[in-house]
Amino acid sequence: MAVSVNQVREIFARAVEVPAEKRAALVAELCGGDAELRAAVESLVEAHERAGAFLGAPEIGPGQLPAEERLLAGEMVGNYRLVRVIGEGGYGTVYLAGSVARREAARGAESDQGGDGHAAGDRAF
Numbered sequence: 001m002a003v004s005v006n007q008v009r010e011i012f013a014r015a016v017e018v019p020a021e022k023r024a025a026l027v028a029e030l031c032g033g034d035a036e037l038r039a040a041v042e043s044l045v046e047a048h049e050r051a052g053a054f055l056g057a058p059e060i061g062p063g064q065l066p067a068e069e070r071l072l073a074g075e076m077v078g079n080y081r082l083v084r085v086i087g088e089g090g091y092g093t094v095y096l097a098g099s100v101a102r103r104e105a106a107r108g109a110e111s112d113q114g115g116d117g118h119a120a121g122d123r124a125f
Contacts, residue, residue, distance in 0.1 A: 003040050011037070012044045020049065071095065 011030045015023045023045055031038035071093075075082050080097040087094040 003034075003037050007037060008040045008044065011041045012048075015041065015045050016048055076100070 011027060014030065015027050018026055024042075027038060027041050027045065031041060071077065071082055073082055073084050077097065079099055079101040081100050083096040083098060085093055086096045
């Protein structure tokens with residue numbers, strides 16, 4: 001007999017709401033004599049227990065990063081200069097940044113231009 005996904009979900013949801021020491025008895029009761037259903041639910045419960053608080057609430061919230069760990073406008077991160085903070089959320093702080101390497105490359109290209117407005121190596125003859 002095929003296991004009903006809806007049944008597995010319902011039993012799993014109820015099982016994780018009770019204390020761990022009472023789960024096995026509850027799963028056995030709710031699955032009755034259906035060994036396949038019980039095995040499916042127990043597999044999910046075991047995975048849930050192994051995961052622990054992996055996807056739980058973050059340990060710190062937005063704006064709670066210690067001041068010494070925050071980046072400031074003007075600081076360099078790799079080839080990028082931070083301009084300003086544009087947002088904060090559960091995954092961290094988002095900064096507007098500009099590429100220093102691209103700006104330098106653009107300046108270099110401007111200085112290589114010939115009198116006709118084209119780069120010196122790009123003149124057509």
